[in-house]
Amino acid sequence: MARGENTLHKAPLSQDDAYRSAAEEYGRAIDRLARGYEADADLARDLVQDIHAELWRSFAYFEGQCSVKSWVYRIAHNVAVTHVQTALRRKPEALVGLDGITELAARDDLAAQTEAVQLRHRLLATVHRLKPADRQVMLLYLEDLTGAEIGEVTGLSAGAVATRIHRLKNLLADTLSHEGDSQ
Known part of the structure; x- marks a missing residue:
């Protein structure tokens, strides 16, 4: 050498x-x-x-x-x-987009499960109902990828990723708060 x-x-x-x-x-x-x-x-x-x-x-x-x-x-x-x-x-x-989801999946009624486990199951069930493109963004977000990394994977712009994540987070928060009010 x-x-x-x-x-x-x-x-x-x-x-x-x-x-x-x-x-x-x-x-x-x-x-x-x-x-x-x-x-x-x-x-x-x-x-x-x-x-x-x-x-x-x-x-x-x-x-x-x-x-x-x-x-x-x-x-x-x-x-x-x-x-x-x-x-x-x-x-x-019947898969729906972010605009079409109005409620989280029903709670599991298993008494042995904790509230955190129930919430995770409901959120995952809701994610399963999303169209593949919206599901992809949400799952990548839940894996802690940045907006730029999600954009690199999906081909979306960072702004489009941020918009989808923001809309989905607001939708989930609204749904959870309404569900909490009915209990």
């Missing part, structure tokens, strides 16, 4: 190594994301497997166009949206 050459340059990771690293770091987030898109536990596990398979394939052509985090979320959400759209073709459901 010639004097003065940069010895700190690392070789790019192999497809397998890149996938393993991403799966280790973002595996739990992928699990949560799948549960956010799929209410049925067995189908959610299938969705996780589909996401991991596509993520592994995607590292064959990943060239660092964005952060690994954004790449993982982009792949995961694209697979999940395709999953939802395929399920809708098989069994159409």
